[in-house]
Amino acid sequence: MPKNSLARKIVHHFFGLLDRAFVLRAIRMVFGYRGAIVLMYHDIPGKEFEQQLEFLKRNFDIIPVEELVKGLEVRGSMQGKCVLTFDDGYKSFHSDIFPVIKKHSVPVTVFLIAGAIGKKFNEKNLMNWTEILELQETGLVSFGSHSLSHPHLNKLSRAQLDRELSESKKALEKKLGKKIEFFAAPYGEYSANHLNAFSKAGYRAALTVVEGDNIAGGNLLELKRITVEKLHKPTHIYFTTSGLNRFFQKPGLLKKI
Numbered sequence: 001m002p003k004n005s006l007a008r009k010i011v012h013h014f015f016g017l018l019d020r021a022f023v024l025r026a027i028r029m030v031f032g033y034r035g036a037i038v039l040m041y042h043d044i045p046g047k048e049f050e051q052q053l054e055f056l057k058r059n060f061d062i063i064p065v066e067e068l069v070k071g072l073e074v075r076g077s078m079q080g081k082c083v084l085t086f087d088d089g090y091k092s093f094h095s096d097i098f099p100v101i102k103k104h105s106v107p108v109t110v111f112l113i114a115g116a117i118g119k120k121f122n123e124k125n126l127m128n129w130t131e132i133l134e135l136q137e138t139g140l141v142s143f144g145s146h147s148l149s150h151p152h153l154n155k156l157s158r159a160q161l162d163r164e165l166s167e168s169k170k171a172l173e174k175k176l177g178k179k180i181e182f183f184a185a186p187y188g189e190y191s192a193n194h195l196n197a198f199s200k201a202g203y204r205a206a207l208t209v210v211e212g213d214n215i216a217g218g219n220l221l222e223l224k225r226i227t228v229e230k231l232h233k234p235t236h237i238y239f240t241t242s243g244l245n246r247f248f249q250k251p252g253l254l255k256k257i
């Protein structure tokens with residue numbers, strides 16, 4: 001075993017002990033974020049996701065996006081709350097992630113590209129309506145709009161933007177029989193002049209990829225999200241989700257552990 005790999009194993013083992021002893025939770029409660037966090041995933045193997053989820057469950061209350069928005073609206077305390085979101089709606093969510101979601105019984109929201117259901121995006125298969133409806137039936141998965149065609153919002157005219165926002169909402173509502181209240185901007189791109197279009201199209205809240213936590217009083221049309229990928233080990237996730245990475249001068253340092 002290479003030397004650095006052994007050192008890494010020791011770090012992770014020690015970290016795991018602190019986590020199980022709730023030491024990490026206590027440090028986060030005192031020094032970490034004061035608001036709720038929203039995690040953004042795309043496509044991650046089920047095994048990696050479960051390892052991350054076990055850590056998240058020990059450290060956060062996992063709540064649906066509706067509860068987050070309601071909590072922010074009524075100015076409740078959001079510390080220690082965590083929302084799980086998946087963008088694009090890949091078939092792998094249905095086959096690999098949902099079994100983990102079901103096993104751990106946690107809520108999750110998937111943002112769908114309404115004009116590409118059952119098609120491909122990024123050369124990967126997207127879920128079809130049968131799969132989406134099957135997930136909705138379980139009560140654990142809710143859906144939001146991720147636009148009609150996944151465009152760069154900054155490149156659209158106002159009329160095109162309005163169409164992406166309202167047509168995707170209508171198409172999803174028609175098929176799902178539920179009100180679609182949340183929008184996640186493709187590529188996380190948005191600008192201040194889009195916010196008015198989000199609310200005009202009828203969205204109660206919109207999610208970005210600006211990293212940080214969400215506290216009452218912030219704009220519900222630009223909720224912050226933390227990007228998580230499969231390579232993120234619990235040590236790395238702990239620092240990014242707790243906000244403790246703000247105290248490190250060299251964020252690259254965390255990647256080494």
Ligand SMILES: [Zn+2]
Binds near residue numbers: 150
């Ligand atoms: Zn996307």
